[in-house]
Amino acid sequence: MSRILITSGPTRQHLDPVRYLTNASSGQMGAAMAAAAVKAGHQVTVVTGPVDVAYPAAAQVIRVISTDDMLAACLQVFPACDGLIAVAAPCDYRPVTVSRHKIRKTGNPLQLELVETPDIVASLAAVKRDSQWLVAFALETEDQHLRAMQKLERKSCDLIVVNGPQAIHAVETQVDILDRGGQVLGHFCGPKSDVAQELFGAVACQLIVPRCPPAS
C-alpha cells in the first residue's frame, strides 16, 4: 500500500470578487485516477480545485480555489506520501492586482497584467526525497511529445502523461505515457475511467514496489 497525492481540477485566479481566470478542467480524470488508485488498495489524498465530480469516498479530499492554495495544501500533504500524480490544470497566470470591488465597465479596453503562478509539480520536485516519485499530466496543443518531454525534464518527473485539448470536459480521452527516456510506455484511449485504470497500472508497474517483473 502506497500513500499517493493526486491533484485534480482547475484553480481560479480572481481579478475581482466576481471575475476570474481559470483553466478548462472538469476534474473527471483526477477522480478516475483517484478511483483507480483506491481500487488498487492505496491510500489517496486528492487536492482539488472547484469541480462538481464525485471523488472516491475512501479518498481524503482537500478543496482549494487558487494555485497558491493548491501548492500550500500539496506542500503539507506530500512529505507523508510516496508519490504524486498531478492531474490538475492549475491556472498558471494571475493578475498582478486583484480588485477588492467589482471592476466597473467603462466602455474602454481593460489592460490586464498577468504574472505566472508557482509551478506545483516543480515546487514539489524541489522538496522531494529520493524515494518519492512524480507523475505529471501535460496538455499540449502542438508538438505534444516534445513539449511533454521538456516539461518532464523541467519538473523532474519520472513519467509524464500527454493529452490534447479534446480531452477537456469529454467523457472519453486519449493519452500517451512516456518515461524519462522518451519511450512511450502505453497509448490508451476510451472512457476516462478505463484509461485511468490502464494509466494507473502503468504507473504502478514502473514506480510502485513490488516492481513488475521485466518482460521475458
Place this chain on the structure above:
Amino acid sequence: MSRILITSGPTRQHLDPVRYLTNASSGQMGAAMAAAAVKAGHQVTVVTGPVDVAYPAAAQVIRVISTDDMLAACLQVFPACDGLIAVAAPCDYRPVTVSRHKIRKTGNPLQLELVETPDIVASLAAVKRDSQWLVAFALETEDQHLRAMQKLERKSCDLIVVNGPQAIHAVETQVDILDRGGQVLGHFCGPKSDVAQELFGAVACQLIVPRCPPAS
C-alpha cells in the same frame, strides 16, 4: 401562461484552447427561477452557460459557451417570449486576440488586452416590443441599490434584483427586488429555491397578466 426566457450561469471567453476568463456563477439561481416559473405554469426556455445544475425537465434548455453565443441564442428565442429574466452572469470582457495554440509560459508577465463583450440585456432591450418585459439581476459589491438602479435605467428593465457576491456558489442568498421608481418591492433571504419562488411571485405580480389586484 406566459413564455419566459431565462438566462443562467456564467459564460467563458477563451484566451487559448485551455485558459479562459469567466464569472463566478453556479447556475443554481437560474435553475431555481426556471423551476419557479415552470411550477407557476409558464413555458420556459433557459439559455445557459456551462454549469452542472439540473434545469426543470419541462424547460427547453439551450447550452452556450461564450457571451456572443448567449446573445445569439437569446436573440433567436426572445421574439417569441413575453418576458426575460436575466439571471446569467455573462463574462463581460474578452481578450482582443485568442491564441489558436496554448500560450507558452516564458517566465515574463503577460499583457492581456480585454474589450467588453455585448451586453445581453441591453441588446434585448433594444429589440423588445412594448408588450415584452425585462427583469435583470445585478450583482454589486458596493453602493448596491444605486448601481442596480443605474443598470435598470441603462438596460431599460422593468424590475431589477440586487444581490451581493456572498450569493455566488452558496445555497442561500439574500436579494432585494426594485421597480423603476427605485422602490424595494421585496427583500427575500433563505435557500435559493425559496427565494426564487418569492422573487418569481413578485415578478408575476408586477408584470404577468392577469395583474394582481392593487392592495386595498
